[in-house]
Amino acid sequence: xxxxxxxxxxxxxLGNIVNTNAAYLAEKCxxxxxxxxxxxxxxxxxxxxxxxxxxxxDRADIVILSGGLGPTEDDLTKETAAKVxxxxxxxxxxxxxxxxxxxxKRGMNPTENNWKQSMVPEGAVVVNNPNGTAPGxxxxxxxxxxxxxxxxxxxxxxxxxxxIVPYLKAxxxxxxxxxxxxxxxxxxxxxxxxxxxxxxxxxxxxxxxYAKTGEVHFRVTALADAKEEAKRMTxxxxxxxxxxxxxxxxxxxxxxTLERAVVKLLQKEKLTVATAESxxxxxxxxxxxxxxxxxxxxxxxxxxxxxxxxxxxxxxxxGTLEEFGAVSSEAAEEMAKGAAISANADVAxxxxxxxxxxxxxxxxxxxLVYIACNVKGKIRVEKYxxxxxxxxxxxxxxxxxxxxxxxxxxxxxxxAKDE
Amino acid sequence: xxxxxxxxxxxxxLGNIVNTNAAYLAEKCxxxxxxxxxxxxxxxxxxxxxxxxxxxxDRADIVILSGGLGPTEDDLTKETAAKVxxxxxxxxxxxxxxxxxxxxKRGMNPTENNWKQSMVPEGAVVVNNPNGTAPGxxxxxxxxxxxxxxxxxxxxxxxxxxxIVPYLKAxxxxxxxxxxxxxxxxxxxxxxxxxxxxxxxxxxxxxxxYAKTGEVHFRVTALADAKEEAKRMTxxxxxxxxxxxxxxxxxxxxxxTLERAVVKLLQKEKLTVATAESxxxxxxxxxxxxxxxxxxxxxxxxxxxxxxxxxxxxxxxxGTLEEFGAVSSEAAEEMAKGAAISANADVAxxxxxxxxxxxxxxxxxxxLVYIACNVKGKIRVEKYxxxxxxxxxxxxxxxxxxxxxxxxxxxxxxxAKDE
Numbered sequence: 001x002x003x004x005x006x007x008x009x010x011x012x013x014l015g016n017i018v019n020t021n022a023a024y025l026a027e028k029c030x031x032x033x034x035x036x037x038x039x040x041x042x043x044x045x046x047x048x049x050x051x052x053x054x055x056x057x058d059r060a061d062i063v064i065l066s067g068g069l070g071p072t073e074d075d076l077t078k079e080t081a082a083k084v085x086x087x088x089x090x091x092x093x094x095x096x097x098x099x100x101x102x103x104x105k106r107g108m109n110p111t112e113n114n115w116k117q118s119m120v121p122e123g124a125v126v127v128n129n130p131n132g133t134a135p136g137x138x139x140x141x142x143x144x145x146x147x148x149x150x151x152x153x154x155x156x157x158x159x160x161x162x163x164i165v166p167y168l169k170a171x172x173x174x175x176x177x178x179x180x181x182x183x184x185x186x187x188x189x190x191x192x193x194x195x196x197x198x199x200x201x202x203x204x205x206x207x208x209x210y211a212k213t214g215e216v217h218f219r220v221t222a223l224a225d226a227k228e229e230a231k232r233m234t235x236x237x238x239x240x241x242x243x244x245x246x247x248x249x250x251x252x253x254x255x256x257t258l259e260r261a262v263v264k265l266l267q268k269e270k271l272t273v274a275t276a277e278s279x280x281x282x283x284x285x286x287x288x289x290x291x292x293x294x295x296x297x298x299x300x301x302x303x304x305x306x307x308x309x310x311x312x313x314x315x316x317x318x319g320t321l322e323e324f325g326a327v328s329s330e331a332a333e334e335m336a337k338g339a340a341i342s343a344n345a346d347v348a349x350x351x352x353x354x355x356x357x358x359x360x361x362x363x364x365x366x367x368l369v370y371i372a373c374n375v376k377g378k379i380r381v382e383k384y385x386x387x388x389x390x391x392x393x394x395x396x397x398x399x400x401x402x403x404x405x406x407x408x409x410x411x412x413x414x415x416a417k418d419e
Numbered sequence: 420x421x422x423x424x425x426x427x428x429x430x431x432x433l434g435n436i437v438n439t440n441a442a443y444l445a446e447k448c449x450x451x452x453x454x455x456x457x458x459x460x461x462x463x464x465x466x467x468x469x470x471x472x473x474x475x476x477d478r479a480d481i482v483i484l485s486g487g488l489g490p491t492e493d494d495l496t497k498e499t500a501a502k503v504x505x506x507x508x509x510x511x512x513x514x515x516x517x518x519x520x521x522x523x524k525r526g527m528n529p530t531e532n533n534w535k536q537s538m539v540p541e542g543a544v545v546v547n548n549p550n551g552t553a554p555g556x557x558x559x560x561x562x563x564x565x566x567x568x569x570x571x572x573x574x575x576x577x578x579x580x581x582x583i584v585p586y587l588k589a590x591x592x593x594x595x596x597x598x599x600x601x602x603x604x605x606x607x608x609x610x611x612x613x614x615x616x617x618x619x620x621x622x623x624x625x626x627x628x629y630a631k632t633g634e635v636h637f638r639v640t641a642l643a644d645a646k647e648e649a650k651r652m653t654x655x656x657x658x659x660x661x662x663x664x665x666x667x668x669x670x671x672x673x674x675x676t677l678e679r680a681v682v683k684l685l686q687k688e689k690l691t692v693a694t695a696e697s698x699x700x701x702x703x704x705x706x707x708x709x710x711x712x713x714x715x716x717x718x719x720x721x722x723x724x725x726x727x728x729x730x731x732x733x734x735x736x737x738g739t740l741e742e743f744g745a746v747s748s749e750a751a752e753e754m755a756k757g758a759a760i761s762a763n764a765d766v767a768x769x770x771x772x773x774x775x776x777x778x779x780x781x782x783x784x785x786x787l788v789y790i791a792c793n794v795k796g797k798i799r800v801e802k803y804x805x806x807x808x809x810x811x812x813x814x815x816x817x818x819x820x821x822x823x824x825x826x827x828x829x830x831x832x833x834x835a836k837d838e
Contacts, residue, residue: 013455015446016629019438022460027434036432037467039460041441048456154807210435275722281708282701285722289700290809292777300728303694303704303720305713309762313719343728358711388573390709 001172003029004060005039006052008068008077009151012041021066021156028160030208032168033176033223034062044068049080053146057084061144062168067151069134071113077148078137082121085141092120099133127163131155138167145171177230178221181241183248184214184258185403191216194244198237205234207241213392214399215258250406258402263291265409266347269416271375273405274343275301276314276335278326279353279369283398299343304335314338314350327352329370329381336372336379347409348374349401355390369397373408380408420591422453423479425471427487427496428570429462440485440575447579449627451587452595452642453481463487468499472565476503480563481587486570488553490532497556497567501540504560511539518552546582550574557586564590596649597640600660602667603633603677604822610635613663617656624653626660632811633818634677669825677821682710684828685766688835690794692824693762694720695733695754697745698772698788702817718762723754733757733769746771748789748800755791755798766828767793768820774809788816792827799827 005025011017022039029036038059042052049068056063068077082089096118103110110133117133120126127136132155137148147164149156169176183191188211192199195218199207205222218241222233242249250261266273275284275298285301288294302313307326310316315338316331324330335350353369360366367386372379382404386396424444430436441458448455457478461471468487475482487496501508515537522529529552536552539545546555551574556567566583568575588595602610607630611618614637618626624641637660641652661668669680685692694703694717704720707713721732726745729735734757735750743749754769772788779785786805791798801823805815 012442013445013458014449014627014629015442015444018442023431023434023437025434026432030433037462037464038471039432041458043456045456052457154811208433210433277701280705282696282704282720282722285701285724286699286705286813289722289724292809295725298722298724300724300732301701301720301722303701303708303717303722305704305708305717305719306715309719390711394705 001034001062002060003034003036003062003064004056005029005036006049006056006063006065007039007041007151008044008049008065009041010043010074012067013043021151021153024153024157025064025066025160027210028165029064029168031176031178031219031221032165033172033221034168044074044076046076046080046083049077050084053081053084057144057146062147062171063145064147064149064164066149066156069117069148069150071111071116071133075116078119078121081137081139081146081148082124085121085139085146087121087123087139089119089121091115092118092126095120095126095135098128098135102133127159129155129159131158136163138164172223174223174225175227175230176221176223177227177234178219178254179234179238179252180254181218181220181238181245181252182250182256182258183216183218183245184250184399185248185407186216186245188216191245195241198240198244202237205237207237213395214403247407247410257290258399258406259287260291262402262406262409263288263294263297265406266297269409269413271297271346271409271412272299272344273297273347273349274299274339274345275401276339276348276350277301277303278305278310278335278351279355280351280394280397280401281305283394284349284351284401287398287402299345302339302342310335314342325364327354327364327368327370329372329383332370332372332381333379336374336381340374340377346376347405349405350374351397351401353384353393353397355393355397357390367393369393369400371397371401371404373401373404375408375412378408378412380404420453420481421479422448422455422481422483423475424448424455424458425468425475425482425484426458426460426570427463427468427484428460429493431460431486432462440570440572443572443576444483444485444579446629447584448483448587450595450597450638450640451584452591452625452640453587463493463495465495465499465502468496469503472500472503476563476565481566481590482564483566483568483583485568485575488536488567488569490530490535490552494535497538497540500556500558500565500567501543504540504558504565506540506542506558508538508540510534511537511545514539514545514554517547517554521552546578548574548578550577555582557583591642593642593644594646594649595640595642596646596653597638597673598653598657598671599673600637600639600657600664600671601669601675601677602635602637602664603669603818604667604826605635605664607635610664614660617659617663621656624656626656632814633822666826666829676709677818677825678706679710681821681825681828682707682713682716684825685716688828688832690716690765690828691718691763692716692766692768693718693758693764694820695758695767695769696720696722697724697729697754697770698774699770699813699816699820700724702813703768703770703820706817706821718764721758721761729754733761744783746773746783746787746789748791748802751789751791752798752800755793755800759793759796765795766824768824769793770816770820772803772812772816774812774816776809786812788812788819790816790820790823792820792823794827794831797827797831799823 125138224230340348356366643649759767775785
């Protein structure tokens, strides 16, 4: 089945916000086995929105609209969609009560505007919105459907997961099952080369490749009559990917991120951790702190951007900084050593590098980063050369630091086993 | 004049990447005074791409295509655009030499594929790409034009700034001049209310409002026959905005970010700074470190996520944590006090809060954040209640911390003046 996305909002046309909704919906739809050939963005304008809806409904089986369901006069996605499919709007009392409840719970009063949101197109299915006042709507006509979602990601995402995914699954002939194999520490092109024959040979299950910073995800999707069957079909492909990528596979669970895998590993091995960051300046700590419950493991992070801080807080030797510079294997090693001592942590990770755009030289170009990982006194230092903007270099350094942590903890676990 | 954007790429349709190019181009075009009513995304498919180009060229004066200029068989934006406007492709020797030079400089050899990129549509203007092998292209026909740009943002952005902006400016009757007034510490709706009459009354210059996390930007754009004239026209509006928003205006320069304004202020007042972060976990430091040259001012950042770290590193009293909890005005104050002492810094900022999604309670709901700022012993603590996801709460806390720092340093400067 073919799906088409229409994002509604003047703020998108003005470049005021980035269209993360479209990326989210597109990824989800691809995971559900739907084909998407067009996405469009259109403003809050009846004539242009009508034209966009007509064109999309002509081309696709499913049209997903997001945005323009708010209470103001400007918001006209619902009104326009209803007009295109010749539906009258009527007051839905259940929706009205929900809106009233939403405001009462927050000790606020709805304004007259808000009742506009309780008007529902004839025959539409109302989708509950626990995070806002605009309900979602599903309209069906001649084997086609239109799905209307609120624009704020905090409302759209939970609604899509809870209500729209089951609806779309039920629309399809058969059942879709997906499993994602997540790989770190291998470059995108190398990973693709290693899996190219597999990707080329598959039609059901299919393998989609997603390159993230420092990671590659392989999503294996099978379509079958029953879930068990689809699951069974993905299994050999998932196993083959795991075999090929070995210890580079950090998870095959949808919700596990790289930082979560690292934190889990720390918790399992009962290891505490500290970070000492120079070029990544807090971004590594920020990613670890994405993981709820990390406070038991993360003792402290030191952001030692200046040479002085490296010396005073981490005990990096003046001679080391003078002889090798702050961006050197030697400095990274001393940072990781000092951080573990200073924080009294089992594991310490240190980053030092040239994020750019200035500060590079022939010998030490922009993008050069050293990362050291100290696990109970055993320190490993790695040298990296990244390219791209200041932010890109730092993001790559963070992903590499997580990958290196994971590698060193796994080695420590192996050694501990042997003893 | 009307512009329309077409982003080409299967990776966008699959949700593999977020379409930041469209947001960038849309914002730039709005700044140039161009109207944009549609954006679309289409895959590397000749038939669908042709249809998208025809529709866009029908509706708009300027069509900007991005992506699909690569060397592989899949890349067919140039070929399709040329076909739609009935142009033959011919080999451009200058482009071929540039491609050769690009590879030679990097000690690499081009593959046979790469020569595809030296084919240029008849009559097209070739736009130099210093960051890649795909040149940009401009084709004109019947008062309309099509602009083809490479997809990677690292190539698209510099090319747009250097070559396309001047071209688009020259297309327009008159000259566009923009000035942005950036405001912090005032909510979006309040800021809009305060400027509503101004926004409503203006046609030339126009005022566009951009809400960012913790900030609101007003872009004042004037169209005139000459630059001086356009500049003169924006002036009274910019002055009026500055008057209304007073000390909340942190800059009216395009390239100055909030963190940069804060760092500049620190440098001007010769103040050193330290951060002590709990809920923001390094994100505040990471933003300060966005500013190249911050190392002279930023002594160190402590990420003290656990109670133990707050006590050991910052000297927060056990009694304070027990009586008031780690998320309290008292704890924030002690954190800012301890950080300044421990780092020997003039300014210390501390954040502590409940980022969620778990950990909230009736008395201390998710989104509650305390931020303390200590300037040479004078400590101010503010309480905030944010909403949204864990990341949203943390981003808001970072923006508020920067705003509070700015406010406290300005107060310090005033006091110092008086003495």
